[in-house]
Amino acid sequence: MATRDASDFDFEGAAAFEEQAQRERVAGLGPWRVALRRLRRNRVALAFLVIFILLVAAALAAPIWENVAGRGPLANNLSGKVTLDGEEANVVSLDGIPIGPTWQSEYLMGADSNGRDIMVRLLYGGRSSLLIGLSAALLTTLLSIALGTLAGFFRGVVDAMIRFTLDVIWAFPVILLGVALGTALSLGGLQVGPVEISGDSKLIPILIIGFVYIPYMARPIRGQVLSMREKEFVEAARAQGMGPLRTIVSEILPNLSSTIVVFFPIMVANAILLEAALSFLGAGVRPPEPSWGNMIDSGVDRIVTAPHQAIVPGVMLVLTVLSLNVFGDGVRDAFDPRAKVRVDH
Amino acid sequence: MARFIVRRLIQMVLVMFSVSVLTFLIFNVIPNGDPAVRMAGKQPTETQIQAIREEWGFDEPLHVQYLTTMEKVFTGDLVSYTTQLDVVDQIVQGIPRTLSLAVGAAILWMLFAVALGLYSAMKAGRFADRFLTVLALIGISMPVFWLGALMNYYLGFKAGIFPNGGYVELTEDPIDWAYHLVMPWVALSVLFIGIYSRVLRSNVLDTMNEDYVRTARAKGLSERRILVRHVLRNSLIPIVTLWGLDFGLVVGGGAILTETVFDLEGVGQFAADAIGQLDVPPVLAITMFVAFFVVLLNAIVDILYAVLDPRVRLQ
Numbered sequence: 264m265a266t267r268d269a270s271d272f273d274f275e276g277a278a279a280f281e282e283q284a285q286r287e288r289v290a291g292l293g294p295w296r297v298a299l300r301r302l303r304r305n306r307v308a309l310a311f312l313v314i315f316i317l318l319v320a321a322a323l324a325a326p327i328w329e330n331v332a333g334r335g336p337l338a339n340n341l342s343g344k345v346t347l348d349g350e351e352a353n354v355v356s357l358d359g360i361p362i363g364p365t366w367q368s369e370y371l372m373g374a375d376s377n378g379r380d381i382m383v384r385l386l387y388g389g390r391s392s393l394l395i396g397l398s399a400a401l402l403t404t405l406l407s408i409a410l411g412t413l414a415g416f417f418r419g420v421v422d423a424m425i426r427f428t429l430d431v432i433w434a435f436p437v438i439l440l441g442v443a444l445g446t447a448l449s450l451g452g453l454q455v456g457p458v459e460i461s462g463d464s465k466l467i468p469i470l471i472i473g474f475v476y477i478p479y480m481a482r483p484i485r486g487q488v489l490s491m492r493e494k495e496f497v498e499a500a501r502a503q504g505m506g507p508l509r510t511i512v513s514e515i516l517p518n519l520s521s522t523i524v525v526f527f528p529i530m531v532a533n534a535i536l537l538e539a540a541l542s543f544l545g546a547g548v549r550p551p552e553p554s555w556g557n558m559i560d561s562g563v564d565r566i567v568t569a570p571h572q573a574i575v576p577g578v579m580l581v582l583t584v585l586s587l588n589v590f591g592d593g594v595r596d597a598f599d600p601r602a603k604v605r606v607d608h
Numbered sequence: 609m610a611r612f613i614v615r616r617l618i619q620m621v622l623v624m625f626s627v628s629v630l631t632f633l634i635f636n637v638i639p640n641g642d643p644a645v646r647m648a649g650k651q652p653t654e655t656q657i658q659a660i661r662e663e664w665g666f667d668e669p670l671h672v673q674y675l676t677t678m679e680k681v682f683t684g685d686l687v688s689y690t691t692q693l694d695v696v697d698q699i700v701q702g703i704p705r706t707l708s709l710a711v712g713a714a715i716l717w718m719l720f721a722v723a724l725g726l727y728s729a730m731k732a733g734r735f736a737d738r739f740l741t742v743l744a745l746i747g748i749s750m751p752v753f754w755l756g757a758l759m760n761y762y763l764g765f766k767a768g769i770f771p772n773g774g775y776v777e778l779t780e781d782p783i784d785w786a787y788h789l790v791m792p793w794v795a796l797s798v799l800f801i802g803i804y805s806r807v808l809r810s811n812v813l814d815t816m817n818e819d820y821v822r823t824a825r826a827k828g829l830s831e832r833r834i835l836v837r838h839v840l841r842n843s844l845i846p847i848v849t850l851w852g853l854d855f856g857l858v859v860g861g862g863a864i865l866t867e868t869v870f871d872l873e874g875v876g877q878f879a880a881d882a883i884g885q886l887d888v889p890p891v892l893a894i895t896m897f898v899a900f901f902v903v904l905l906n907a908i909v910d911i912l913y914a915v916l917d918p919r920v921r922l923q
Binding site: 447448536 | 619622623624626627630631634635638738741742745746748749750751753754757758760761765857860861862864865868869879880883884886891894895898899902903906
């Protein structure tokens with residue numbers, strides 16, 4: 264969404280950009296203020312941010328809708344009936360086909376093959392997917408900052424070891440590693456010292472997704488720290504007698520913030536997509552607890568008889584991921600138009 | 609230069625070794641039940657389990673198990689725990705299918721990405737550019753298996769335009785082969801078209817600001833010639849790098865989701881099935897197979913960069 268790209272084709276655009284940059288410099292604004300100002304002008308990015316916030320709010324409001332619809336996300340209803348235009352209709356027909364969207368409070372988006380209310384599950388599933396997406400992205404970010412900064416700042420053996428570890432993780436396709444870990448862990452759970460995580464805990468997909476994306480973020484951070492440590496301000500810090508830890512905290516980390524801000528929304532988007540992919544291969548959030556991923560998975564299996572079961576959660580997921588990607592694109596344009604952000608999924 | 613290549617190759621072997629150890633550990637250290645019990649079937653006796661344990665070497669220490677398994681990977685004697693079929697044979701069976709998917713999709717996504725990315729850059733900031741940007745973002749926001757399932761349902765099942773999954777040998781009937789692969793190609797390409805066209809667009813815009821483009825324009829070359837000869841050629845380098853890496857990933861079985869949703873029974877789907885059954889030998893072999901392509905293509909890219917840019921060698 265480069266509304267004002269420095270590299271616009273026509274000369275007028277470029278000139279206007281320069282002029283504007285000049286004005287911003289004269290006003291003496293910090294890089295954050297400049298970026299926020301640019302972001303504020305990007306209406307499309309802001310509109311999608313609003314969509315994302317609304318989606319999060321809807322997921323948080325799941326219990327309210329549960330009351331409206333009158334049933335919980337796990338309540339089966341194979342033999343129940345709903346009143347549609349004054350007529351009674353089976354929630355799940357005798358040959359096992361669930362009812363489609365009713366457009367009323369009960370079964371707004373139809374039922375699934377167990378007679379559960381898809382709308383209620385969609386909102387609760389959104390909680391799972393968003394929780395996993397946000398936590399996994401946070402985990403990736405924290406670990407990438409730690410590894411990237413250590414490798415880039417200390418270089419030498421530390422760098423060689425961290426880089427090698429990242430190369431090994433990188434050599435696995437994201438999905439293959441994720442599914443392998445997910446399948447193995449969901450059977451036996453995970454025991455780290457005294458902490459025991461059971462196999463059906465949501466912490467497992469969070470840990471897996473947070474882990475597999477580390478190289479995608481740690482590598483660019485390492486590169487940035489590597490070039491930063493040669494800059495004058497780091498040298499000045501060293502000359503003042505600052506130790507490595509203080510230099511990292513007060514000089515390096517603040518300068519990484521724009522990279523992190525640019526990466527974060529895109530990491531969340533990819534984490535949500537990976538959760539869905541893991542669920543599709545049977546290694547994500549374990550049913551019956553809903554997540555968008557496992558709802559799409561069960562919908563795909565029954566797409567011929569009840570396509571709404573696959574379409575509804577899929578549209579919700581695409582809308583969420585799209586809103587994060589468009590907003591993330593706007594953030595990148597505002598903070599760092601030259602940033603090379605690329606994540607596989 | 610020779611030293612750089614040797615160093616890179618040693619690193620490659622080390623990464624491959626670590627990948628195999630890590631895969632082995634994932635399935636052997638994380639408690640997932642005793643493979644001997646799983647293989648013994650329903651209500652096994654203790655002696656049966658013990659016999660299987662001895663036969664397959666599950667009673668040996670871990671490092672011995674690892675070494676024997678790896679030996680079998682390289683001699684081609686690896687046998688699946690569940691089907692007892694030869695793993696290498698099964699991978700070889702999957703290769704033509706996976707390769708068909710990879711080659712067609714790679715050509716498709718490159719063509720569209722270049723066309724759309726270039727057009728987007730030429731119209732930068734205008735409506736067409738924004739429209740294509742949104743389209744590209746929608747493309748990278750869709751889970752491929754969902755898109756594939758919808759295509760299967762609407763284009764395959766309902767409209768009956770394309771066949772629902774399956775694979776026909778190229779040698780058997782080339783037209784039917786392509787006909788069966790159209791939907792998988794398109795589904796797999798969507799994501800890559802989204803990524804590549806965005807990268808190309810920003811590369812083209814960056815290149816347009818280079819001095820040599822201004823020089824070309826100053827000496828009076830036509831816009832068309834500037835665009836093709838000077839801008840596009842230089843903007844394509846990073847894209848071609850990505851192309852190589854992603855192609856390697858797909859050939860190695862990385863397109864697990866696409867293969868599964870269209871039931872192509874290629875290397876990727878084989879991997880997914882094996883993981884689901886905790887069948888360690890095929891998983892280990894396929895992981896090595898994929899990692900080999902990823903690591904090899906990475907090394908080739910690094911070496912090519914070192915050839916082109918001497919500064920890289922000093923790192």
